Amino acid sequence: MSAVDDVAAVPMTAKRRGAQLIMLAFAVAIVMVAYANVGLGEGGKVPAGMLGYGLGLGGLMLAAYFVLAKFAPWADPLILPLVTLVNGIGLVMIYRLELATRLASANTQLFWTALGIVMFSITLIVLRDHRALQRMTYTAGFVGLGLLILPLTPFLGKQINGARIWIEIGGFSIQPGEFAKLALVVFFAGYLVAKRDVLALAGRRLLFIDLPRARDLGPVLITWVVSVGVLVLEKDLGTSLLLFGAFIAMLYIATQRTSWVLIGVLLFAGGAFIAGQLFSHVGDRFEVWLNPSDPALFYRTGGSGQLMQGLFGMGSGGILGTGLGQGHPWLIPLSFSDFIFAATGEELGLTGLMALLMVYALIVERGLRTAIAARDPFSKLLAGGLSFILAWQVFIIVGGVTNLIPLTGLVTPFMSQGGSALLANWILIALLVRMSDAARRPPPQAIQDEGLTQVFQR
Amino acid sequence: MNGTLKRAAVACLLMFGLLMININYLQAVKADELRSDNRNTRSFFARYESERGLITAGGETLAKSVDVGGDFRFQRKYIDGPVYAPVLGFFAPESERGIESAENSYLNGTHPDLFVRRTVDLITSKPTRGAAVDLTLVPKAQKIAYEDLQKSGKRGAVVALDPKTGAVLTMVSVPSYDPNTMAVPNKAKAAKAYNKLNADDNEPLINRATSKTYAPGSTFKVITSAAYLSEDGTRDVNTTVDAPNVLPLPGTTIGLRNYHGESCGGRATLIDALTISCNTAFGSMALEMGYDKLQEQAAKFGIGQEMSIPLNVVKSDIGPDEGKAALAQTAIGQRSNQMTPLQMAVVAAAVANEGKVMKPYLVNKIVSPDGDEIDSARPQELDEAITPDTADKLRQMMISVVQNGTGTAAQLPGITVAGKTGTAETAKGAASHAWFISFAPAEDPKIAVAVFVESGSAGNDATGGAVAAPIAHDVMQAVLQ
Numbered sequence: 053m054s055a056v057d058d059v060a061a062v063p064m065t066a067k068r069r070g071a072q073l074i075m076l077a078f079a080v081a082i083v084m085v086a087y088a089n090v091g092l093g094e095g096g097k098v099p100a101g102m103l104g105y106g107l108g109l110g111g112l113m114l115a116a117y118f119v120l121a122k123f124a125p126w127a128d129p130l131i132l133p134l135v136t137l138v139n140g141i142g143l144v145m146i147y148r149l150e151l152a153t154r155l156a157s158a159n160t161q162l163f164w165t166a167l168g169i170v171m172f173s174i175t176l177i178v179l180r181d182h183r184a185l186q187r188m189t190y191t192a193g194f195v196g197l198g199l200l201i202l203p204l205t206p207f208l209g210k211q212i213n214g215a216r217i218w219i220e221i222g223g224f225s226i227q228p229g230e231f232a233k234l235a236l237v238v239f240f241a242g243y244l245v246a247k248r249d250v251l252a253l254a255g256r257r258l259l260f261i262d263l264p265r266a267r268d269l270g271p272v273l274i275t276w277v278v279s280v281g282v283l284v285l286e287k288d289l290g291t292s293l294l295l296f297g298a299f300i301a302m303l304y305i306a307t308q309r310t311s312w313v314l315i316g317v318l319l320f321a322g323g324a325f326i327a328g329q330l331f332s333h334v335g336d337r338f339e340v341w342l343n344p345s346d347p348a349l350f351y352r353t354g355g356s357g358q359l360m361q362g363l364f365g366m367g368s369g370g371i372l373g374t375g376l377g378q379g380h381p382w383l384i385p386l387s388f389s390d391f392i393f394a395a396t397g398e399e400l401g402l403t404g405l406m407a408l409l410m411v412y413a414l415i416v417e418r419g420l421r422t423a424i425a426a427r428d429p430f431s432k433l434l435a436g437g438l439s440f441i442l443a444w445q446v447f448i449i450v451g452g453v454t455n456l457i458p459l460t461g462l463v464t465p466f467m468s469q470g471g472s473a474l475l476a477n478w479i480l481i482a483l484l485v486r487m488s489d490a491a492r493r494p495p496p497q498a499i500q501d502e503g504l505t506q507v508f509q510r
Numbered sequence: 511m512n513g514t515l516k517r518a519a520v521a522c523l524l525m526f527g528l529l530m531i532n533i534n535y536l537q538a539v540k541a542d543e544l545r546s547d548n549r550n551t552r553s554f555f556a557r558y559e560s561e562r563g564l565i566t567a568g569g570e571t572l573a574k575s576v577d578v579g580g581d582f583r584f585q586r587k588y589i590d591g592p593v594y595a596p597v598l599g600f601f602a603p604e605s606e607r608g609i610e611s612a613e614n615s616y617l618n619g620t621h622p623d624l625f626v627r628r629t630v631d632l633i634t635s636k637p638t639r640g641a642a643v644d645l646t647l648v649p650k651a652q653k654i655a656y657e658d659l660q661k662s663g664k665r666g667a668v669v670a671l672d673p674k675t676g677a678v679l680t681m682v683s684v685p686s687y688d689p690n691t692m693a694v695p696n697k698a699k700a701a702k703a704y705n706k707l708n709a710d711d712n713e714p715l716i717n718r719a720t721s722k723t724y725a726p727g728s729t730f731k732v733i734t735s736a737a738y739l740s741e742d743g744t745r746d747v748n749t750t751v752d753a754p755n756v757l758p759l760p761g762t763t764i765g766l767r768n769y770h771g772e773s774c775g776g777r778a779t780l781i782d783a784l785t786i787s788c789n790t791a792f793g794s795m796a797l798e799m800g801y802d803k804l805q806e807q808a809a810k811f812g813i814g815q816e817m818s819i820p821l822n823v824v825k826s827d828i829g830p831d832e833g834k835a836a837l838a839q840t841a842i843g844q845r846s847n848q849m850t851p852l853q854m855a856v857v858a859a860a861v862a863n864e865g866k867v868m869k870p871y872l873v874n875k876i877v878s879p880d881g882d883e884i885d886s887a888r889p890q891e892l893d894e895a896i897t898p899d900t901a902d903k904l905r906q907m908m909i910s911v912v913q914n915g916t917g918t919a920a921q922l923p924g925i926t927v928a929g930k931t932g933t934a935e936t937a938k939g940a941a942s943h944a945w946f947i948s949f950a951p952a953e954d955p956k957i958a959v960a961v962f963v964e965s966g967s968a969g970n971d972a973t974g975g976a977v978a979a980p981i982a983h984d985v986m987q988a989v990l991q
Contacts, residue, residue: 096636301521305514350549360549366536367544368552375632378559380552402537406530413526420519424512432511436518443522447529456532 069121072129076117079133080110083140086376090148093377105147108162109140112169119173123180124489128422131488134415135466135481139165139474141408142467144376145388145396152382156469164471168478175482182486186430189242196235197278199228204285215461216286229282229291230463230476233298234483237441240299241434243271244306248429252307272315275299280323287333290462293448296320298441305436306429341458358385362394362453366405373401389468390461394453409450412465416443419484425491435487438480554603558582558695563617563640563879565598565609567647573598573610575640582695583637592686593656596667596717597647597821597872600689602704603697608717609643609872612820616641616876616884623876623884639879646677646874646887651988658981659684659963666963666978667718667851670985673859673949673958675889676868678819680959680985681852683718685710720823723848724962727934727974728787728916729945730828730843732857735784735907737807738795739900745780747906751798753778753791759835766793766838769933769973784907785915787931789842796841801831804841810895811857812867813849819870826853843934855960857895858947861904862928862955865896909952917946919979922987926952929982931974941965946978950986957989 084106091099099105113136120127143165147158179185185192203209203216210218210225218225244251251268279296282288300316303309328335333354340349340356344363349355361384369379381387381395388395397405419439426432445465452459463473536544544550561584565573572594575584586601588594599608606614615621619628619640631638648670655668659682670680691703707715716722739745753774756765766789768774774788783791796804808814808828817823829846831837839845852870860867868889875886896904908928911917916931929948936942943965949958961978 301518305511305518308511308514345547360547363536364544364547364550364552366533367541367547368550369537370541370545371538380555383551397533397537402533405533405537409526409530409533413523416522416526417519420515420522423515424519429511432515436511436515440518440522443525447525450529451525451532454529454532454536456528 067125068129069125072120072133073117075130075133076113076136077110079137079140080106080113082137083109083144086141086144087147089375090144090151090377093375094148094151105162109136109143109165112166116169116172119176120485123176124485126489126492126494127485128418128488128492131415131418131481131485134411134418135478138408138411138415138466139168141396142392142464145381145392145399145467146469148377148399149382149388149395151377152380153388156388160471161469161474164474167471168474171475172478172482172485175479176486179482179486182434182483182490183428183430185238185434186242186245189239189246192235192242193239196232196239199232199235200278200282200291202228215288217288217291224471227463227470227472229286229288230472233291233294233441234438234476234480236295237298237302237437238434240302241430241437244302245430245433247271248306251303251312252309269315272299272303272312272319276319276323279320280327284327284331287331289334289337289458289460290448290452293320293460294441294445294462297444297448298437301440301444302433302437305440306433337458337460341455344455358391359453359455359459361385362391363455365394365398366454369398369401371402373397373399373404375399389463389470390449391453392467392469393450393464396467409446412443412446416440416446418488422484422488422491426487427491431487431490435484435491438484442477442480554695554697555581557601557603557618558584560584560619560638560640561879562586562601563619564642565617565645566642567594567645567652567874568649570649572645573601585695586690586693588689588693590653591688591690593653593682594647595686595689596683596719597645597681598689600692602692602700603695604700608821609645612818613643613873613876616643619879624878627878627880641879641884642877644874644877645872646672646679647681647872648679648989651680651985652682654988655680655682655981655985656684656686658984659961662963662977662981664963664965664977665712665718666961668959668961668981668985669719669852669855670957670959670989671855671859671868671870673862673955674868675887676859676870677874677887677889678870678872679957679989681717681719681872683716685712685714687714717821718962718964719851720819720821721850723824723826723850723853724943724964725845725847725934725936726843726849726854727932727943727945728789728843729854729857729930729932729947729960729974730841730847730849731784731787731792732861732904732908732930732947733808733811733813734792734795734804734841735780735904736811736861736896736900737799737804738780739903740807740896741799741803743897743899747781747903748779750777750779751783751791752776752794753783753788754794755790757790757793757797757838759793759838761833762835766790766842780903781907781910784930785910787911787916792841793838796837797834801837801840804828804837805831807895810867810893811853811860812892812895813853817852817870819852819872821872823850823852823870826850843932851960851962854945854947854962855958858929858949858960859955859958860895861901861908862949862952862958863901864898865894865901867892867895905952908948912948916973916975917948917979919975920946920948920983920986922950922983922990925950925986925990927983927986928952929979931979933973936965944974944977946974946982948979948982948986950990957986959985961985 088098146156146161149156150158208219210220279292282292303312344356365384376399379398381398384391423432423435449462451457465477562575573588599610601610617640619638668682692700755773758765768789813826816825826849840847869892876884912927912929917929920929927950932945934943944963946961949955959982961981963977
């Protein structure tokens with residue numbers, strides 16, 4: 053009997069479904085107020101479609117909540133409300149920009165959000181045990197690579213804004229790179245779990261760092277070549293940096309070897325330097341980064357004009373912002389996609405951006421918490437990898453538009469207009485939710501006293 | 511793996527930390543620099559986002575902001591643009607002029623006095639509304655002054671003051687311009703309109719009442735008389751002075767002559783000298799007094815000072831001490847003697863106001879968007895130019911000018927008018943300037959006027975009495991009736 057008491061003494065994680073529902077309602081409420089604010093700021097009245105819009109978003113999130121409650125009852129209660137908030141703010145910004153520029157379309161984005169939630173639900177319903185993904189390690193790898201090179205195929209691939217990262221099927225433009233991102237993280241997780249012991253083996257020691265064995269460099273070099281290939285062939289600096297960075301981070305998490313990070317950084321820096329010398333569009337980015345306000349660069353096509361417009365917007369927003377509907381965010385080129393963060397900064401100000409970054413940081417940290425709480429190496433690595441790639445993507449694009457790092461085009465997760473990214477990121481969140489459910493689910497209860505020995509925690 | 515995961519978590523937090531520090535730098539530290547960068551077109555849009563305050567005068571709206579919606583929501587419209595343009599100025603895409611510039615912080619709502627109002631608008635998400643600026647101008651007099659001057663086909667200016675307060679009742683400059691052409695929210699169009707006006711030889715953009723100085727001619731004799739009467743309190747209107755046909759100018763071969771070589775009879779009383787505007791009499795008075803006395807008296811009237819009313823008024827100046835020959839010419843408003851029309855109105859007003867010089871002002875009051883008075887004009891005495899006794903003697907002399915002398919065209923039925931004409935030679939052979947300064951009613955002055963008509967007419971015969979006095983007549987009539 054005493055042993056059963058011991059089991060009961062193991063702290064039980066609460067489901068906290070009630071708290072999740074309240075926070076979800078709160079997130080939807082914030083978004084509705086923001087939506088009303090756009091109308092009040094722009095035309096002095098609450099937008100006519102506000103109720104339908106709010107109920108639409110609320111209904112979608114309620115559906116997602118029920119799916120989550122049914123199929124992943126132990127899941128982290130914070131992730132869904134946080135993502136809802138960011139997605140909602142993104143919708144509001146696009147709605148706001150639609151009033152000024154025809155390129156933005158709030159309805160399309162709402163449609164993709166709905167589809168994203170459908171994908172979220174399907175993932176949760178179909179994928180009852182994420183460890184099934186481990187068995188598809190190499191399939192995922194091939195799928196990921198295939199998706200990456202898809203835009204290069206003739207007839208299918210399409211070049212927009214200088215980058216060849218789109219394919220067109222039946223009138224829809226799809227960015228396969230966003231899905232490749234997911235497949236490749238699954239592949240990295242499966243592969244590294246299998247090979248991490250070998251990769252962790254020490255080779256020669258140089259200064260304070262244990263270098264890996266030369267023959268283990270293979271996978272790193274292959275990923276590097278793929279990344280550089282993306283950079284050169286698709287002119288997509290962002291995805292190249294995103295994938296390579298995520299791989300190096302996962303390699304480090306799996307092997308605990310700092311030397312991998314160093315090698316990765318050196319390889320990327322070398323690659324970027326060579327690319328900068330060979331391709332003018334890469335070199336330009338560096339020039340712009342170092343001196344964005346230079347008039348010569350400002351007025352040059354592909355110069356710093358776009359970046360500076362974003363900074364002007366943020367500067368004009370100041371600490372409190374102009375208020376939704378009251379700024380001029382459409383003056384920023386691509387304000388609804390790559391530069392949505394700067395556009396948000398103009399109208400919501402420093403205050404709004406700090407809150408937004410905080411929400412992103414919370415999502416990432418909830419994901420990493422899931423990784424730490426997970427019970428098997430594959431789950432740890434997958435959850436860690438997915439969380440990191442989310443943080444890394446936010447860093448690359450937000451750092452780019454704020455000129456912290458050279459600008460490389462990437463989607464701002466859940467905010468930028470674009471279906472592919474929304475779908476892929478909702479699947480990413482579904483995977484995190486699935487893993488957090490597994491991690492937080494109490495260990496199976498022993499039926500017999502002696503069965504207790506089956507219970508272990510890593 | 512938990513150890514490296516935790517380190518990865520720290521790395522993620524570090525990345526977010528860097529992003530946060532960077533946006534703080536951009537939006538708090540560097541915000542002003544980015545906001546005011548001239549490549550940031552937002553400041554251009556921002557000009558049309560707040561409802562700029564009205565500019566009114568005597569119950570009439572002179573400038574207003576019209577809500578047209580869209581990117582350039584509030585657009586500036588001027589009613590009777592050319593009549594008021596030299597005072598109001600204009601609100602252009604990148605700059606403003608005149609009262610629009612001088613009272614900009616009230617009009618656009620950024621003045622500290624409007625802080626509470628602005629905060630309420632911010633919270634209720636309404637566009638900022640500026641305060642209204644009410645001017646001291648009298649629309650009726652302003653319009654008639656503009657029409658008269660415009661009709662003459664000449665360039666010129668009219669300034670009318672309330673002698674007791676210094677309030678500017680009329681300020682007209684001709685040729686004028688339509689400020690609406692530059693108030694369009696289109697930089698290229700506004701610049702084109704501006705450049706066209708700026709290149710015009712008639713200089714329509716210049717407010718002749720405040721921004722340029724001209725030889726005052728015989729109107730300056732009021733100041734010479736003031737100095738002469740002040741120098742010795744026993745002198746009065748009947749004191750006689752030398753008034754030869756030709757006043758020899760020391761060090762030159764030519765003498766100072768009277769207008770058209772007329773004679774003043776050898777000696778003249780002060781009142782007669784002013785009435786018939788005898789040049790040689792005033793020349794000899796100045797030679798008797800010396801430069802310093804004249805300069806001192808001029809300074810007491812405010813000559814030699816720049817002013818802000820709140821339009822900038824350039825410095826008037828009697829010129830440097832260049833010897834006796836020059837002094838005799840200075841005394842009759844020639845040589846290097848240069849006055850703004852506003853300054854001459856101030857001189858007339860000071861005589862009317864028992865010698866006290868009141869600072870001219872254009873803004874009557876500032877009214878918040880809710881109709882509360884935020885600020886109102888406080889009349890300010892600058893100096894006592896002459897004693898009330900001297901002022902009274904000058905008044906008698908100036909009344910005589912209008913009743914019996916060169917200024918009869920300014921007579922008003924039933925009202926005593928005091929005045930002085932002026933016809934200033936500009937260059938040999940060029941047309942002269944015509945001046946007239948006056949105040950009325952002489953017993954209890956309500957208005958002091960200065961009328962200036964540049965290069966009076968095609969011929970040399972245009973005198974202040976013929977060209978300028980009738981305009982002063984109309985302006986005084988408009989204010990008094």
